[in-house]
Amino acid sequence: MRFGTFSGLLFFIDETWQEIEGQKVAALGGVAIKHRGYNAFCREVFALKKRLLGAVELRDAELKAKKCFANRAFRTRSEGRQSKLLDAAEGLFGLLERHHAHTFVIWTVDPALISLRSTHTTDLSKAYVQLLFGFRTYMRDKATKQLGSLNFDQRDFGSDEAAACALQNYLVRTRGADWPRHFLTVPSFTVSAVSPGLQAADLVAHLGAHLYAPQARPELAPFLARVEALRYEWGKGSQKRHSIRQVRA
DSSP states (O other): OOTTOOOSEEEEEEEEEEEETTEEEEEEEEEEEEHHHHHHHHHHHHHHHHHHHOOSSTTSSOOOHHHHTOHHHHHHHHTTSOOHHHHHHHHHHHHHHHTTOEEEEEEEOOTTTTTOSOSSTTOOOHHHHHHHHHHHHHHHHHOTTSOEEEEEEOOOHHHHHHHHHHHHHHHHHOTTOOHHHHBOSSOEEEOGGGOHHHHHHHHHHHHHHTTSOGGGOGGGHHHHHHHHHTBOEEOOGGGOEESEEEOOO
């Protein structure tokens, strides 16, 4: 692969922490989409937000799960009025389906894992390790001769620096693994407002946390079903696995 000719897979990753039925739940959400189709996906997301939310620039009308899936959004729809944010969320999942994207969710209620990120630059959390294993299986099956790019939402310099170092150390130093064959070992951190991929990952992470107790908010069921419909599956019979799962210490 020469510089300027990257044509692999893009993985967008976001994190969420929520209290659901009195339980603290943390989740990682991932979206995998082909690099070659990503520009078209971005154009279509912008057109969707322009039509529904009046966006003028790509950064306008950022789709955030807390707003899209707020109680008032569902109340508006139940009253027979249009909920533009719910319509936009549904439209985004439609575009993910159109572009053959796949979803990944790692969720946990384990107090030892609830922070998701480690503060140590040489220690990658178990939740992130499990997410990477899912990504690697995907690369081995779907893009054996390409590379995957890991893309995160910017949070703050200190946290992002520690996360980047921990991830890079894990990918490069893990013995007996083939991580560098499948991934660019330097992750990318981007402002989510200008990244439709990260906005999609935010929705996926938020919904994925509700796997802990789907009955807590039954109105989310159709959206959670769309996340699960886009999950990646591999193996056969008793060895069948998929990209949405709970992790424990």
